[in-house]
Amino acid sequence: MQLNRDFLPSLAGLFFYMNEKLENIKKLNITKPLLLDCKQNVSNFPLAYETYGELNKDKDNAILVFHALTGDQFVSGINPVTKKEGWWNTAVGPGKAIDTNKYFVICANVIGGCMGSWGPKEINKKTSEPYGLNFPVITIRDIVKAQETLLDYLGIKKLLCATGGSMGGMQALQFCATFPDRTFSAIPIACSTSHSAQNIALNELARQAVMADPVWDKGKYLKKKVQPKNGLAVARMVGHISYLSEKGMQEKFGRKLQEKADYEFSFDADFQVESYLRHQGYTFVERFDANSILYITRAMDYFDLSRQFKGGLVEAFKNQQTKFLVISFSSDWLYTTRENKDTVIALNAAGADVSFAEIKTDKGHDSFLVNEPEFLKTIKGFIDSMHTKFKNEKRI
């Protein structure tokens, strides 16, 4: 792939084209006032969501899936907006580990996001312009509070399971801490109870890449129907490097050259890994809003359950009835096994019911999104057994 930014305007154009498609997706207008952590009180905002499968009459088969940084509500099947596969098609669908023939799967686009939920690209009714940086800085707690309202709307008192990987796992932990009696079980995957310095640094790098692009213009680019595509693409490359393990990257790409026999002695993409990064970066601008990257990474960096509860993590998880399964991946250097084990230790210290699995894999942080049989078997086994237990408990 050559260094060809000339075709980028058309890709960024796709972004605005897709925005128009957001009219036809499921949205709940949240009328219940929500006091954000930044002290703003908000109401009357949209939460876009999708559901898969059917809620049974006992209402004991609902699973709330939380998405990660660049995910959205379209977990399974074909995403109707991007026309690409749902981001968790490996795990969710008919007959899959999270079997939509048996379970009712719900996923909402996070507030601050850009797939129809209230976010920085939505129109601020007070100014009739996109919010941009006038959107409030939100937190993971704000995000899950908004989603709890969706459960009320769907008539679900208690979930069978709350789960997600990466930022989705943080939301699962936050959901349990904030609403200790709203889910029977939870699977926080490849995450932590607070962002490490290295993770804050990587997010800051992504933000700086966006903000360094003059097109970003302090977040006001949407008014001009442009995207800071160069900066956003660089931000996305940061992500893709951190999602793979060193060994996985070496096995996948090594020093293989991109359709050439020798070095070109230029700054075109000689190596396959360069080509991969450029492709990932420059297709991302089709589907994601640059300001959303700022807001969502900020929410991740602010996430700190220990800080939130005065008594620390033990306080955060006290009186939990939820049954936890914490999962880590051996080659994940973004949310290491050690960090995931710290979550397990805190849950244990709080007297919660918790089990833990480290999946051995070279696929790094991305492991939760790819076909990793041991991982899929683990979540399937846990959810199915939790369903039996949940039914029995309801019967008693």
Add this chain to the structure above:
Amino acid sequence: MQLNRDFLPSLAGLFFYMNEKLENIKKLNITKPLLLDCKQNVSNFPLAYETYGELNKDKDNAILVFHALTGDQFVSGINPVTKKEGWWNTAVGPGKAIDTNKYFVICANVIGGCMGSWGPKEINKKTSEPYGLNFPVITIRDIVKAQETLLDYLGIKKLLCATGGSMGGMQALQFCATFPDRTFSAIPIACSTSHSAQNIALNELARQAVMADPVWDKGKYLKKKVQPKNGLAVARMVGHISYLSEKGMQEKFGRKLQEKADYEFSFDADFQVESYLRHQGYTFVERFDANSILYITRAMDYFDLSRQFKGGLVEAFKNQQTKFLVISFSSDWLYTTRENKDTVIALNAAGADVSFAEIKTDKGHDSFLVNEPEFLKTIKGFIDSMHTKFKNEKRI
């Protein structure tokens, strides 16, 4: 530190101010033709260098130090151009591990660099304009070949030692492979015999950050006396994240806030680690040329001793008389202990005299630049003993 790019023009201005200071530094005009790996034949170009200590009459006390990506020839004392400390002041100086009271230390600015050696910001005599992207894409082999000429000029037939960390270590390995009889010993530190996919990816990220900045303008910015400071700063942040270990970063910064008691719910630097990265990024533009980052990272990515020698690494190191000490740092994730051990295995397979030390530290790749007593003791012990052996060998 606030997000304040307004003061940046003055910092970038400093870069041009410092360029004027480069008139008074030591430079060798290389007249001997140099056939670059890209097949260009060049001659009559400057190689800027510095020396410390004195060459003894037996000429057996010369140590050639190779600098890393953003280093320069000013190893010790005060850098006369930037007025800051030399980059290896921890290791090199009177009474230090590499004792300039005993040894004659030489360091040259790499070609492709920006501290007086022939690089993309130098004037192309054919056009009377800075080279920019008309500068040839150079390799680590080109870099060390240019430096060998300096040894001829200084009258040094055989070095006591060739050493450097990171890209400096690659140069040390390349020097030994290309000139097997020009150094008695070598200490390649925290490096590898070829760049891994992850390292190529991180370098590509840095290059993309620079090239995404419209001020870069395909490398022609120097004509306008500007620097693509935003992109260059982001590129530098990539480096600083990779130079520290996850644990080291956590210990140094953790989640500490920057002179505030609580989150500000904004995109200013709330966390110390953000402030650190911004500072590192935005002071770097004072002293470094953006095109040099492109050229030097490219040279690193192209480095592959196994590819260079048809018979692979064993061929690269065959008939070595040089005595090697390979050093790695336990928490270095950029050039892991495993990669450094691979170099040791290759040297062993080629029948070379090689020893190896892994220094236990949390300081990551940066360890070779900081005060790490075990490391400094290791290089001092090796160099002093090599000096005795070298003298004895000369005597026989």
